Amino acid sequence: MKLPAWMHSLRFRLAAMYTLLALALVTLVGAVMTVQLLRDLDGQFQARLDERADRLAEGFNSPASGLGQTQPAPAGSYSMVVDEKGRVLAATPGLRDYEKAPFPFPGLLEVRLDDVPFKVATRPLRAGGFIWVALSEDVLIEARRSAMRVLTLAVVGTPLLTLLLAWLAGQRALRGLGQAARLAGRINPSSSVAALPLPRRQDEVYELLSAINLLLARIEAQQAREKQLLGQIVHELGAPLTVLRASLAQATAHSAAAATNPDVRRAALVADELTFTTQDLMQLARGQLEMRLAYHYIPARQLRERLDRLVPGTEFTGDWAAFILCDPDRLTQALRNLLANGRRAAGREGQVELRLSETPEAVRFIARDSGAGLPPELGERIFDPFVSGSGSSGLGLSVSRQIARLHGGDLTGGNWRTENGELGGAEFILNLPGLEIGDDAEGEEAVLEEAEQRSAVHRTAALPGRIPT
Incomplete structure (x- = not known):
């Protein structure tokens, strides 16, 4: 499939290159930041869960502190007290069905309650048994989703924005180069090798036009030498050809045998051929104008x-x-x-x-x-x-x-x-x-x-x- 002409332009290629660099940079930095953010969120969530479990365990182990079973449970949190025989002694509202029954989640670090994922922590009790605490991961999951949405938006949006801005910036930055190309395209070395005007700012375009002007000066000098050489060749050929043609004309005019001699006629044709060639060379040297x-x-x-x-x-x-x-x-x-x-x-x-x-x-x-x-x-x-x-x-x-x-x-x-x-x-x-x-x-x-x-x-x-x- 043939690509459109604008896709072959330097402006587009520079914009595409900057876009790819921006995509790679945003993807790399965004991935690192997202991984670190999710890791921090997991750490904070785990610290909150551990803090909840430690406070409940301390309340049950030290009843005089006023903590324990009467401590209200935060939203999205469940807890159960399990005796040494593995039976549930008490549970927060929502898990009362498990009271007086065997503990249903032995050895699990994550459980699902009402189709909601929970992380679990346990703490031993002095009187025997342990306290089980579960904290909902809804907030953590939503934070993960938000982080991934931001990363996706950055990976998709930043390159598109970069491409647009690079295209517009390239139009301005390469304007001088485009003008230089148009000026160079109008050069006709066969008729004129006038120097191109130089921009005020001495940037890369200035260097390019200076190099083109130097090349044009060399072309002009070379053309002058070629025209001089061609003129000298034509001049050197013209004199003997004139003598030769005059001699052949006199020979055919004064001698009937010479006029009918095929060698003389062939020599006259060769002289005419050389005359035309010298005229062609002279016209090439001087130019049609x-x-x-x-x-x-x-x-x-x-x-x-x-x-x-x-x-x-x-x-x-x-x-x-x-x-x-x-x-x-x-x-x-x-x-x-x-x-x-x-x-x-x-x-x-x-x-x-x-x-x-x-x-x-x-x-x-x-x-x-x-x-x-x-x-x-x-x-x-x-x-x-x-x-x-x-x-x-x-x-x-x-x-x-x-x-x-x-x-x-x-x-x-x-x-x-x-x-x-x-x-x-x-x-x-x-x-x-x-x-x-x-x-x-x-x-x-x-x-x-x-x-x-x-x-x-x-x-x-x-x-x-x-x-x-």
């Missing part, structure tokens, strides 16, 4: 032509005669990453498809491949940086989702199935907001105005470098 989109209203076939050169063998389906408002370079980068991952998963002989559909509300790109599909255990983690299910660097999907969201859309992923229900491979759906525009000047102005609004949302320094066409 530092990228500004340059919107253009372009025909979708331009995207298809660029993607066809970057990822050869892609099958394009759907309506590519549509027009799209986007940053062509960034959208090409996002779609190219999806198709390149699909080509890796499907292999050289596999199938990679990119379908485009447009409505007034949305523009949808669906990238599918015939590979093994996405590992189900990764889930949404497939979009985290450096998490890969196809042996790539693990940056492409993260960058593609960032680009989609900067356009006001989103990127989702999963596995598609054939009509027969068989697993068909990975499927990524990139959605962008659609536009419903006419052919007049007002329609064109609406396009420009929406583009400016989208760009304003993500206004920062532009990310250097563009995808080659």
Whole structure:
């Protein structure tokens, strides 16, 4: 059975711990006190009984003292005088039926008279025989019951009261810790590592927040070093890649043989692959908020032509005669990453498809491949940086989702199935907001105005470098 969430809280666990301690303490102390109280009550009762028996025996042994048979019996007390032959000579009212008869309770220390328990004491008489005294235990029994009721009430009531008070006290005592948790929960190291405000009282919460602030400072320093390192790597790769791509372009432009040489074409594709990787690294180093989109209203076939050169063998389906408002370079980068991952998963002989559909509300790109599909255990983690299910660097999907969201859309992923229900491979759906525009000047102005609004949302320094066409 699953326990409710509040039972897992520190507040409840502390209250439960204090309640158990209170229960153990009250039970132990209450039991000791009750045992001692009952022992004292038994002693007092026995002393009263002995005192009664001694006074009666003294009265019979010393008639001149004025005591003896004429002494009135207290409530709940009986007595009998027994001769040396074991016959009852005299008895208090209530036991007169036993007079002149054999003594009915020889050797008993407790008897029941009229269903009431009595304790018994005897004292010898000088003239022979003995005097028998019985004292009712009703008062003692009632005292025992009262003591047990008090103990039970203490054992049951004290823990409940302790639990309630500890819960309320814990709410106040742990308020600072809860505020610290909420503040820490709002930290996003990818965008901000601002220090948490410290409370005035330098208690355990103060120490916790100080430790978190120290950790945040270390994270910020580590991020700065990582971004600096990534920037240096991209810079070091950028120069030779630019030279390599320029050399390949000149070779294919001046030599027909080089233009048709498969090795030269393969080298150009590798150079493009490295260019995309460096751009992904640069975007990761600078963060998505530092990228500004340059919107253009372009025909979708331009995207298809660029993607066809970057990822050869892609099958394009759907309506590519549509027009799209986007940053062509960034959208090409996002779609190219999806198709390149699909080509890796499907292999050289596999199938990679990119379908485009447009409505007034949305523009949808669906990238599918015939590979093994996405590992189900990764889930949404497939979009985290450096998490890969196809042996790539693990940056492409993260960058593609960032680009989609900067356009006001989103990127989702999963596995598609054939009509027969068989697993068909990975499927990524990139959605962008659609536009419903006419052919007049007002329609064109609406396009420009929406583009400016989208760009304003993500206004920062532009990310250097563009995808080659």
